[in-house]
Amino acid sequence: MNGSAFVAGQELFCYSHSHQRWMPARAEAIHSDGRVTAKYHRTQETKDVPLAQQAELLHAAPPGEKIQLKMTTTWQKEFKGQSDFSGNEIHDDGLLDVGNECTLDTFCKLYGKLDIMMSVNGQESWKAMVMGGQSFDCKVCGRQTLKELGFKTGDEVNLVYCR
16 A cells, blocks of 8 residues: 555546646556656646645545536736726636536635635635526535536536635
């Protein structure tokens, strides 16, 4: 036994320092020293994660029937200072496979770029999911699964960050 909790071929999430987010990946190899070679789905890059860092950098993929969502991320922001600016940054994140038993909290944490709640410059930030014109506040329905909330393959989802 190599000490790793992961097995080759297992779907997982690996934290990418360069992308500053959790990214879907697959365990390509488990080495005799317990190190996991993870291959990111989107970029096809690989990352070796030593046994001592796996609790911090790897998570098993959420359970449930796999559904595919078309993802975008919107950052709503206001800047005050020498020049006032308010606006949105919208990023196309492409297609995303996720287990439908994943809770909204877990989904936001794994697929987003911030924790569920955090302070930015002393102000509270929050996340919401928008699907088919319906909004899901992560603070309110975070413990519900994507299946319970009616998410299904083909849905277009926008993860919104407000500051």
